[in-house]
Amino acid sequence: MECAVEAENLVKIYPGNVKAVDNVSFCIKRGEIYSLLGPNGAGKTTTVKMLSTLLKPTSGDARVLGHSIVKEPNKVRRIIGIVPQELTSDDEMTGWDNVYIQAKLYGYSRSEAEKRTREALEFMDLLDVAKRKVSTYSGGMRRRLEIAMSLVHQPEILYMDEPTLGLDVQSRRHLWNLITQLKKEGITILLTTHYMEEAESLSDRVAIIDHGRIIAEGTPAELTSKLGGERIHLIMKSNNEAEQLANRLSELGFNVKVFNETLVVTVSNAAKTIPELAPYLSNVIEVRITRPNLEEVFLELTGRRLRDEEPIDSFRYRVMTRRLRR
Amino acid sequence: MAGVVSSTLIIAWRDIKKWIGRRAVFVVSIITPLIWIAFFGKSMNIQGIFTSRVPENLPPQLQNLMQELFNQALLNAFGTTDYFTFFAAGMLAVFSLFQSMFSGVSVIFDKRLGYMDRLLVTPTPRTAIFLGKVGATLFRLSLLEILLFAAAVALGMNLKPDLSASDLLAAWIVIMLLSLGLSSAYTTLSFYAENQEVIFAVGNLVNLPLMFTSSALFPVQQMPSWLQAIAKVNPVTYAADLVRYHLVGKPINDYLFHISILAVVSLGLFIVGLALSVRWMNNR
Numbered sequence: 107m108e109c110a111v112e113a114e115n116l117v118k119i120y121p122g123n124v125k126a127v128d129n130v131s132f133c134i135k136r137g138e139i140y141s142l143l144g145p146n147g148a149g150k151t152t153t154v155k156m157l158s159t160l161l162k163p164t165s166g167d168a169r170v171l172g173h174s175i176v177k178e179p180n181k182v183r184r185i186i187g188i189v190p191q192e193l194t195s196d197d198e199m200t201g202w203d204n205v206y207i208q209a210k211l212y213g214y215s216r217s218e219a220e221k222r223t224r225e226a227l228e229f230m231d232l233l234d235v236a237k238r239k240v241s242t243y244s245g246g247m248r249r250r251l252e253i254a255m256s257l258v259h260q261p262e263i264l265y266m267d268e269p270t271l272g273l274d275v276q277s278r279r280h281l282w283n284l285i286t287q288l289k290k291e292g293i294t295i296l297l298t299t300h301y302m303e304e305a306e307s308l309s310d311r312v313a314i315i316d317h318g319r320i321i322a323e324g325t326p327a328e329l330t331s332k333l334g335g336e337r338i339h340l341i342m343k344s345n346n347e348a349e350q351l352a353n354r355l356s357e358l359g360f361n362v363k364v365f366n367e368t369l370v371v372t373v374s375n376a377a378k379t380i381p382e383l384a385p386y387l388s389n390v391i392e393v394r395i396t397r398p399n400l401e402e403v404f405l406e407l408t409g410r411r412l413r414d415e416e417p418i419d420s421f422r423y424r425v426m427t428r429r430l431r432r
Numbered sequence: 433m434a435g436v437v438s439s440t441l442i443i444a445w446r447d448i449k450k451w452i453g454r455r456a457v458f459v460v461s462i463i464t465p466l467i468w469i470a471f472f473g474k475s476m477n478i479q480g481i482f483t484s485r486v487p488e489n490l491p492p493q494l495q496n497l498m499q500e501l502f503n504q505a506l507l508n509a510f511g512t513t514d515y516f517t518f519f520a521a522g523m524l525a526v527f528s529l530f531q532s533m534f535s536g537v538s539v540i541f542d543k544r545l546g547y548m549d550r551l552l553v554t555p556t557p558r559t560a561i562f563l564g565k566v567g568a569t570l571f572r573l574s575l576l577e578i579l580l581f582a583a584a585v586a587l588g589m590n591l592k593p594d595l596s597a598s599d600l601l602a603a604w605i606v607i608m609l610l611s612l613g614l615s616s617a618y619t620t621l622s623f624y625a626e627n628q629e630v631i632f633a634v635g636n637l638v639n640l641p642l643m644f645t646s647s648a649l650f651p652v653q654q655m656p657s658w659l660q661a662i663a664k665v666n667p668v669t670y671a672a673d674l675v676r677y678h679l680v681g682k683p684i685n686d687y688l689f690h691i692s693i694l695a696v697v698s699l700g701l702f703i704v705g706l707a708l709s710v711r712w713m714n715n716r
């Protein structure tokens with residue numbers, strides 16, 4: 107199978123010996139949506155920056171439609187679009203100007219650039235606000251503008267680095283629809299996210315990345331089916347109590363795991379199992395039942411949850427959240 | 433090649449459009465040269481110091497003689513009996529020194545807000561990014577220098593009687609050369625610097641000394657010899673002398689030497705700056 111993007115043993119070590127990406131390899135097939143799912147600091151942005159020629163890999167290489175990101179960066183730049191994690195549009199200018207400048211940077215004549223600007227804005231539902239200053243846009247509009255800016259040159263491959271970060275549910279759904287449409291247009295998409303719903307509902311395939319390494323890869327169904335059954339989460343007051351109960355339940359033959367003060371029991375049918383467990387639940391604060399999802403796959407693999415929110419570059423983050431709140 | 437030109441233009445256009453769009457900043461930057469010329473130039477009333485010293489109870493011939501002597505002293509020092517004219521010409525050069533500093537600030541903001549990454553993922557030639565930033569500064573400066581010059585003339589700057597269009601053009605080229613060097617230096621610094629404070633700190637460190645150790649405010653011959661040595665390597669001196677030569681008519685010994693020094697220093701800064709900036713863009 108031909109890869110649209112093929113990463114081969116990518117490594118990035120930042121100054122100070124921070125190994126942000128540790129020997130990552132994957133193949134994104136033409137026309138699919140491929141997601142990198144991982145928590146803060148997993149190395150998603152670093153990977154995307156290397157694939158978009160912004161950062162030089164410490165070692166390894168990647169090919170984008172056959173072109174090496176190290177040796178032929180200019181060829182790669184022509185065929186990729188990138189929606190960066192942070193908002194980069196200029197809020198002192200209009201949406202139109204932001205996209206138009208982008209089009210000019212790809213070398214189009216004035217009339218061609220104007221035509222492409224209009225198309226990109228229209229596709230992102232922004233044409234009617236195009237002449238307004240970006241500072242008057244909502245968070246969702248700004249995110250869509252970022253995508254419009256990345257589409258003017260009709261890239262064959264689009265990288266989106268946490269495109270829905272900080273958006274409310276409604277704007278997020280709107281964006282998901284647009285991303286699905288982009289896929290229908292035949293664009294190959296690399297998406298990074300730490301929202302498992304996003305990875306699950308949009309992607310054809312997902313790579314779970316943690317501490318710079320890919321720890322699992324497959325379709326969402328493949329990844330979750332490995333876990334099997336349903337899961338009962340028993341939340342206790344302390345890790346100690348959780349351990350005690352876990353011992354008792356495993357003696358009874360249950361499949362039990364402990365994460366901090368949470369106990370996870372994997373069963374084939376949760377509703378039928380709970381009455382069986384009832385005598386042991388007196389110290390339990392809360393019971394939750396989940397079907398296996400990517401969040402749990404991550405938990406299973408790393409013993410940690412996906413979402414331990416923490417800002418990235420504090421300045422960018424502040425600017426970003428301030429803009430998003432407006 | 434065509435790519436470099438059109439990319440440079442669009443990158444410069446963006447900066448200029450933003451500059452004009454920021455109404456308050458735009459107005460302030462237009463008022464600044466006017467304030468400078470009016471307040472600085474008129475407060476340093478050096479002729480006044482001399483004229484007020486001629487005692488009035490002396491016989492008229494003696495009064496005239498003393499005035500004559502003072503004028504001679506002024507003429508020796510400034511090449512004109514009118515300090516404001518001397519100063520205004522120097523100010524045209526100094527203003528370029530201070531404006532050039534700002535070309536760095538936009539690079540730093542573009543970097544911090546992630547716009548620089550946006551630029552760098554396009555196939556835009558890296559040289560065009562540098563040229564666009566420096567070009568925008570030169571454009572802004574040209575507009576402001578015209579205003580500054582007009583204000584100086586309105587406030588009584590005495591231009592040389594045979595001033596020609598080519599003199600004006602030459603003075604403009606001199607100022608652009610100076611700014612080309614300085615804004616290249618500041619732009620390069622901004623690629624490597626982490627935040628805008630670095631630019632202002634360096635500006636504070638460098639700009640005032642460059643101004644005072646040049647012939648912009650005061651003639652070099654009046655300085656102690658060690659200071660003269662510094663003035664001789666300061667490009668602002670050459671720019672100020674050249675502007676003065678073209679606009680006011682104060683003679684200079686060796687025109688070719690002056691223009692060559694200025695050109696070598698400025699083009700040197702430009703070429704080194706361009707190379708270092710492109711290096712930064714390609715090596716991350």
Ligand SMILES: Nc1ncnc2c1ncn2[C@@H]1O[C@H](COP(=O)(O)OP(=O)(O)OP(=O)(O)O)[C@@H](O)[C@H]1O
Pocket residue numbers: 120121122124125126144145146147148149150151152153191300416417418
């Ligand atoms: N410029 C840098 N210098 C040094 N270390 C860095 C730099 N940028 C990122 N890192 C480190 O590299 C690791 C990976 O960062 P990266 O931004 O790629 O993570 P991420 O998966 O995108 O996280 P997030 O979800 O928070 O955006 C982190 O440990 C981070 O602290």
Ligand SMILES: [Mg+2]
Pocket residue numbers: 150151152191267268
């Ligand atoms: Mg990131």
